[in-house]
Amino acid sequence: MDDALLLALQLLAATIRVATPLVLAAFAGMYCERSGVVDIGLEGKMLAGAFFAAAVASATVNPWLGLLAGIAAGVALALIHGFACITHNGNQVVSGMAINILVAGLAPTLAYAWFKQGGQTPLLPAEARLPAVELPGVEALSGVPVLGPVCRELLNGNNILIWVTLVVVIATHWVLYRSRFGLRLRAVGENPAAVDTAGLSVTRLRYQALLVTGALTGMAGAYLSTGHGAGFVRDMTAGKGYLALAALIFGKWRPGPTLFACLLFAFTDAVQVRLQGVALPGIGVIPVQFIQMLPYVLTVLLLAGFVGKAIAPKASGIPYVKER
């Protein structure tokens, strides 16, 4: 019984660790897609955040400056995306694609030139990484049957950004559905002409959304390189930006379901590590690749309307051109 509980808790803790960057990136995507700007460049912004956070943290031995640098990198790329798609009515998919390719080249190129370690940053010492939060009173509770292990395995020692992510999730829900900005944001993604008629600037709102997107993706990257990991390595995001995009769609562009999708995808990842080579009763060994592709298959099925129906914000992907 205790072993089972321990295993479940460890699995859950692993799920949360894997889910954190996904949640940050997916919620980042939620802001801009809800405002009507499609962003497949989450991956690139995250990678840039990871690189610049690690580079600055490594140079200054200050993780907070690193976090700021990561956020700044994400925001800068988001502004480029905005400049191309909002100001110049460019193709949003092409712009996102370009940012992904650009960063996939730029991060290792700069790392190679600056640190001369084959495209990665040096291993960060503990004081250059974002700290874990040690909760008080865990020792005192360790004897308590269920609560003790829960505190020890699940709640204690989590990276500070995991708690920040929790705040981001709750805040996003509040912002989207309870704040004036959120109402306008949702409106501009559904019917920009109406928002324009109401005397609000579509351009301004979409840029604001992209600023949030950039900041959150940068944070997701910083978590990868200075929180979860200890330094930037080549291709660090490994498709997590696309997975976040899938989670966002799977969650139908809504905070609660998106959070659930991220946790589900992260859980399959955590399980897959443990299922390698293990024969399941009645099924046999499932090749690990099949578990890895599960999130993508699920998303396709959802998009096809076989499991529920994903309806995107109506104006997403369409540049807004004022009628004259």
Added chain:
Amino acid sequence: MPVKNPVRGNPGEAVVLSGSGKGQPGAVPGWVGYALLPVLNLVAAFALSGLVILVIGENPVDVLSLMLSEALGYPEAIGYTLYYTTDYVFTGLAVAIAFHCGLFNIGGEGQAYLGGLGAGLVALALTGWPWPVVALLAVLASALFGAAWAFIPAWLQAKRGSHIVITTIMFNFIAASIMTWLLVDVLIRPGSQSPETREFDPGVWLPSMDRALGWFGITIPSSPLNLSFLWALACCGLFHLFLRHTRWGYELRTVGRNERAAVYAGISPSRNIVIAMLISGALAGFVGVNEILGVQHRVILNFTGGVGFVGIAVALMGRNHPVGIILAALLFGVLAQGGGQVSFEYPTINRELVMVIQGLVILFAGAMENLFKPQVEALFRRLFRRRTAVTEAGRG
């Protein structure tokens, strides 16, 4: 304002339309759209790339000129450049035909990967057969596999309205997982550690260009360039014939330009979406012939290395026209070959620099293609007005 199907998102319509300013008041000459603006965008992209090279502490002019001479300066280099060009022509055409139907095929990567599997399976099965037969069947198989991989997203778009950009992205990842599984667990050479199939029998390899030209007594230095280059050029011709001189091509373009008009004219959008994506997938699949049958001679992991994405840039730069696509593919071929060589010469530069340039080219030529348009058009209009003013003054 044109009404767009929101589910279909934002296909390359603007790209298709740009440069055709005929009939509009104050129109600028056509070549501004398809020649001057792309060149300006390219200059901007290279200027920024130069800045990146400056940041990492090298002289941009030296690096870029070395890149050019290492890609085009001697026969062997040209062979390598054209080998890369072959891939990019295939994927560029694949993206372009989808664009013509108003679709954004971002899944060229996965379709090329599966195409390579098709070509590889044929080559593995037909040991001992003459190479022309194997080549023909491999071309068919790679087209079939690539098209099959494009069919599902196409069908889902046509019948269920699933956004093709997202489904093709997802299918890239699914293809990668399936191929890893096949190569690690199923097709792996028995007793081998590395995830790849056995090498094909040399008799079924697609002859390299130096070997083929050797039959006619012409000697060129050896390079990965092989006969699939000729097939790529032939595909450009077929692409043009199909699109501009057949009824199917006309229907396909009509759907791309205006879906409502197509329906009104009795053309089925969903049928044409599927047709466009099948052709697109088949074209992307031909990358497998070049890479697997022509160069690697075995099925390996990740042989595509981003060609599907470069294809988007090629199609955008080439304005979805075969001639433009060949030129743009050549440009990216030069980048791929020259960039690889530069990394040997400069200790501070690695291969990824090419991706920086690629990304910037896509950004400027694709997403910000209208960056200089207002200024350039204003300039031309002013020139034009002055000229008419002068003639009128002369008349008066």
